[in-house]
Amino acid sequence: MNWAFLKNNSKEFPPFWESYLAQFSSENKQKLAKEYVVFDCETTGLSVKNDRILSIGAVKIIANRIEVGEVLNVFVHQEVFKPESVPIHGIIRDSQEDKIVEAEAIIRFLDFIKNSTIVGHNIWFDIEMINKALDRLELGKLKNDFIDTDAMYQKLKHLPDDEHYSLDELCDIYKIRKSDRHTACGDAYLTALLFLKLKKKLNLN
Known part of the structure; x- marks a missing residue:
């Protein structure tokens, strides 16, 4: 792919970003109103400023069903490598996964999530x-609506905003096998x- 747009100082945006923004027209937004994309990033650390994305995983939920054929799983070429974080995410510098540059990973992610x-x-x-x-691509921010499962659990149990539960803890509570x-x-x-479990308990459409 031609990454020349990264050096373009004009107001013209690359086609993939224009395509993403177009998804938020009133017509397109209504089209995918009942579709969810659940995603997670593995990173080199917990600093938004200094760390980088190592991988992005995402699955789609349509009509309250996980679409097993609709999966995004990309690994990013590591510009920053921190050996101390390997025991957490398991991704090593010379691992065998096919890796792509960060810009390509973001393009695939935007195409997957749409609106x-x-x-x-x-x-x-x-x-x-x-x-x-x-921001490193000199583009805007995500436009999608979002839901946090930690916040869903807080709402369900009427917990204060500063009381949080990890994914591991909630999987244990709801007997979700952690594979x-x-x-x-x-x-x-x-x-x-x-x-899906929290959504049902909260009676959300």
Whole structure:
């Protein structure tokens, strides 16, 4: 792919960004109103400013069903490598996964989510990591509506805003088997299962 747009100082945006923005016209937004994309990012650390995305995993939920054939699972070439974080995400510098540059990963992510409502556990961090990557491409921020499963549980149990539960803890509470934990795609799938349980308990459409 030609990345010349990164050096373009004009107001012209690349086609993939124009296509993404077009999804938020009133006609297109209504089209995917009942579609959710649950996603997770594995990163080199917890600093939005200094760390980078290692992988992005996402699954789609349509009509309250996880679409097993609709999966995004991309690995990003590591500009920043922190050996101390490998035990958490399991991604090493010379791992065998096919890796793409960050810009290509963001393009695939935007094409996957379109205008769906995006869902995640402690989703603020993942959104900020995506927005930071978009900023490096000199583009805007994500436009999608979003839902945080941690906030859903707080609402269900009438918990204060400062009382949080990890994905592991909520999986234990709702007896969700924790397979493929600490991979972006695996965590996205677990979060999707959790989301559907919480959504039902909260009587959300």
